[in-house]
Amino acid sequence: xxxxxxxxxxxxxxxxxxxxxxxxxxxxxxxxxxxxxxxxxxxxxxxxxxxxxxxxxxxxxxxxxxxxxxxxxxxxxxxxxxxxxxxxxxxxxxxxxxxxxxxxxxxxxxxxxxxxxxxxxxxxxxxxxxxxxxxxxxxxxxxxxxxxxxxxxxxxxxxxxxxxxxxxxxxxxxxxxxxxxxxxxxxxxxxxxxxxxxxxxxxxxxxxxxxxxxxxxxxxxxxxxxxxxxxxxxxxxxxxxxxxxxxxxxxxxxxxxxxxxxxxxxxxxxxxxxxxxxxxxxxxxxxxxx
Numbered sequence: 001x002x003x004x005x006x007x008x009x010x011x012x013x014x015x016x017x018x019x020x021x022x023x024x025x026x027x028x029x030x031x032x033x034x035x036x037x038x039x040x041x042x043x044x045x046x047x048x049x050x051x052x053x054x055x056x057x058x059x060x061x062x063x064x065x066x067x068x069x070x071x072x073x074x075x076x077x078x079x080x081x082x083x084x085x086x087x088x089x090x091x092x093x094x095x096x097x098x099x100x101x102x103x104x105x106x107x108x109x110x111x112x113x114x115x116x117x118x119x120x121x122x123x124x125x126x127x128x129x130x131x132x133x134x135x136x137x138x139x140x141x142x143x144x145x146x147x148x149x150x151x152x153x154x155x156x157x158x159x160x161x162x163x164x165x166x167x168x169x170x171x172x173x174x175x176x177x178x179x180x181x182x183x184x185x186x187x188x189x190x191x192x193x194x195x196x197x198x199x200x201x202x203x204x205x206x207x208x209x210x211x212x213x214x215x216x217x218x219x220x221x222x223x224x225x226x227x228x229x230x231x232x233x234x235x236x237x238x239x240x241x242x243x244x245x246x247x248x249x250x251x252x253x254x255x256x257x258x259x260x261x262x263x264x265x266x267x268x269x270x271x272x273x274x275x276x277x278x279x280x281x282x283x284x285x286x287x288x289x290x
Contacts, residue, residue, distance in 0.1 A: 079103070079121075084167050084218075086121040092163050092224055093236075098123035101282050104275030105169070117170045118221075120275050122264065123163040125227065131290045133158045138287045145280040152267035155279070156258060164223040164264050174213030174239075177221075182207040184271065185259040194255045202253035206260075209237060209249045216241050223260060235260065 078085035081103045090098045102122040108115050124130060137144075137151050145151050182203055189195035189203075215221075219241035226233070233250045234257035240246040251257045263271050270276050 081105075081119045081121065081167075082116060082169060084119045084169070086119070086165060086167075090123050090163060090165075092123075092161065093226060094125075094161055096125045096127075096161055098161060098163050099126040101126060101286075102275055102278035104272045104278050106272050115170060117168070117172065119167045119169055120264065120272055121165040121167075122275060122279065123165065124158075125160040125162075126286070127160065130158055130160045131286060133160075134283065134287060135290070137283070138290060140284060140287070142277075142280040142284040145284055146267075146277065149267045151283075152262075152265055152270075152276070152279075155283075156261045156265050159227055161227040162223075162225040162261065166221040166223075168215045168217055168219040168221075171217055172215050174210035174215055177215060178207040178210030180271075181210070181260070181263065184263050185256060188259045188262055188266075188269075189255060192259075194259075198253055199255050202251060202256045205249065206237065206251060206256065209247070210239070213239055213247070214241070218242065223264075225257060225261060229254070229257070234258075 077088045079088050079100055080086070082105060086100055086103060088100050090100075092098055100121050101124050104120050105116050106118045106120065108117070134151070134154055136154075137148070140148075140151075185203055185206075186195060189199050219239065222236075222238045222240075224236045224238075226235075229235070232252045234254045235251040236248060237251065238246055238248045251260070262269075264275065265279065267276055
């Protein structure tokens with residue numbers, strides 16, 4: 001984490017960004033956003049997007065509420081993450097059971113006060129194909145996996161069905177989430193030399209999907225990635241919130257869909273270090289037993 005002070009700078013190669021102190025009714029606050037590599041124009045855009053909501057972020061978090069109903073998959077028994085129930089297993093598009101293999105949160109810190117935004121559940125089709133794909137890491141410890149970017153790249157590339165369930169803890173505007181996702185995915189695409197007109201168009205559609213939405217507590221965002229995506233459906237994103245019909249969109253660009261996976265599964269550069277730690281712990285155990 002970058003130390004506070006009169007201003008801040010992007011952490012080199014890291015997963016946190018210290019934005020400059022902003023004056024609010026409560027005084028100056030130093031804000032750390034984890035898992036993001038922004039600078040210049042994008043940093044300013046994110047700062048502007050968040051500024052109007054920082055004044056009340058130090059208020060207490062809302063009590064856990066029943067989650068908005070989502071039609072993506074049937075559910076079984078639950079695992080509690082930050083007071084929020086996550087199904088231990090989900091049956092999604094293909095009919096295969098997807099197991100909850102990791103969980104975590106996204107958060108920021110304000111004057112050493114942790115503000116939790118989202119709880120995350122990572123579901124995969126836990127079968128022989130998955131473990132066979134990751135066989136090279138059999139016998140590795142969780143710490144070994146945690147420091148190995150190649151492992152997380154292999155996990156993203158694993159030809160199995162995946163589903164990410166993101167449940168809102170602290171309410172924000174959907175546009176703020178969309179800006180963060182768009183910036184992070186674009187940076188990854190540019191770094192990989194995979195950002196062209198098609199990727200730009202597909203990514204703009206994703207950002208537009210979240211633009212007018214409001215993330216109330218217990219709202220559910222779902223990312224579904226088929227094992228063998230049909231043409232024009234590399235991923236599906238859905239948003240469910242109380243009092244409104246579920247909204248869905250398809251991501252037709254495989255490069256954009258892959259980088260969204262990396263945003264959550266990308267090891268050291270992922271948006272949620274706690275989720276990455278959970279993945280490393282679980283797969284160290286699964287691979288040792290395989």
